[in-house]
Amino acid sequence: MQLFPLKATGAQVRRRGKVLVGPVDLTLGGQGTSIIIGPNGAGKTTLLKMLHGIVRMNGGRLDWACPLEEAQKHQAFVFQTPVMMRRSVIDNIAYPLRLTGSSRRQARSRAADWASRVGLGEILERQATMLSGGERQKLALARALVRDPQVLFLDEPCAALDGRATREIEEILAQAAGSGTRLIMSTHNMGQARRLADEVIFVLQGRIHEFRPAAEFFAGPETAQARAFLNGDIVE
Amino acid sequence: MNDLWAGLSQAFWLLVTLDADLVEITLRSLRVTLTALVVACAIALPLAAFLAVRRFRMRRATIAVLNALMGLPPVVVGLVVYVFLSRAGPFGVFGLLFTPTAMIIAQVIIVVPLVASVAHQSLRELWSDYHDLLISMNATQFQRIQALLWDGRRALLTAALAGFGRAIGEVGAIMVVGGNIDHATRVLTTAIALETGKGEFAMALGLGFVLIALAIAVNLAIHWLGRTESEGRW
Secondary structure, eight states: OOOOOEEEEEEEEEETTEEEEEEEEEEEOSSSEEEEEOOTTSSHHHHHHHHHTOSOOSEEEEEOSSOHHHHHHTEEEEOSSOOOOSSBHHHHHHHHHHHTTOOHHHHHHHHHHHHHHTTOGGGTTSBGGGSOHHHHHHHHHHHHHTTOOSEEEEESTTTTOOHHHHHHHHHHHHHHHHTTOEEEEEOSOHHHHHHHOSEEEEEETTEEEEEEEHHHHHHOOSSHHHHHHHTTOOOO | OHHHHHHHHHHHHHHHTTOHHHHHHHHHHHHHHHHHHHHHHHHHHHHHHHHHHOOOTTHHHHHHHHHHHTTOOHHHHHHHHHHHHSTTSTTGGGOOTTSHHHHHHHHHHHHHHHHHHHHHHHHHHHHHHHHHHHHHTTOOHHHHHHHHHHHTHHHHHHHHHHHHHHHHTOOHHHHHHHTTOTTTTOOHHHHHHHHHHHTOHHHHHHHHHHHHHHHHHHHHHHHHHHTTTSTTOO
16 A cells, blocks of 8 residues: 655644644655654644644645555554553553454464564563553554554654663664654654654744755754754744 | 340341341342343443543533433432333333332433443543544544443442442332332342331341441452452553
């Protein structure tokens, strides 16, 4: 199933009369990793959720290369604060497969495989809400990747993690990207953005100020706001 | 005070000697209440999950009505059920009046709003946690309800226990629709009312203590079976 290009045309999200994001005009190709950066409150999370389709748009269009219902089946989302279902680690990871009709046995077998890949193989039966922050994020990643999504949205997946946990998450993401999963991710961590990004989307006040290949963006941002942001200045 | 001690000793002897009437009444109480509870939960829990998940025009009003119905006067429920089940009523042909089935129907009507309201409170919080995740995973409405009911099962146990507490202690409605007929529809609460009316306070208190012990025992058994307090479980 060909999902990309994903084309946003005048896409906008408003709440209580305030524009949170947009209008956004953007075309995303099917390759690489797109990193969304910007200051707090710039609209990164809303933009991600809008592209994923879990935030209702108030204007504009969002067109995948295939019908929306099909596109939705091949996407996954990892939230900044991972939502732990009140189940064991293995049942959390198996849940998306159960939703699509896999038998319990098949789903748990595949979930166990993914748990091992992300380093949770030793704690399969532990209750998910008992996990540490890093383990929760790994579980959320495994749960997102278990259905082999073509595109994975990630909202600051390493925001509350230490260096070691961040590295482990980045390794999992690199493997996913290597196996063809399209990553669209927001982050505050410029080091992480430099390590992972193929292209950068710089967002400010709900609008996309720059959308360029990562090498070009980090070598010399076009806008004064992006330059200031990269220099660590306060940008509003 | 003498009545209280006499009641305690009466309860003790009733239990120790396994009084045949007491056993019969107690088993009937349990059968009626647990059947009503199972039926009520089968209606109320999916309803609570549906109200948590689904947005529709009259949702707030429906929840408000459900909460208001928690205070349904049992005797009025009994009266309405009586009218429906009496010979002249629309369901008179089934001959259910003054049977345990009629008592179960009345208890279901009383318990459903309570279980649904308490369950809805818990499931609403769980849904606020799960909302984005389940939508992101493309879960259908039915799958969302299933997930809430399964993952919220420990909290739902509390709702069910609240329903059990209300049903086991109910007297007004089942007195009206059951008739308190010996060996047919007499249960602990109606027997207590009868003994009190006869001035047999010791016997009434004895039955009362048995009723309290029964309620506590069932609660503890359900907690134990559900492992509500186990570490790392829900």
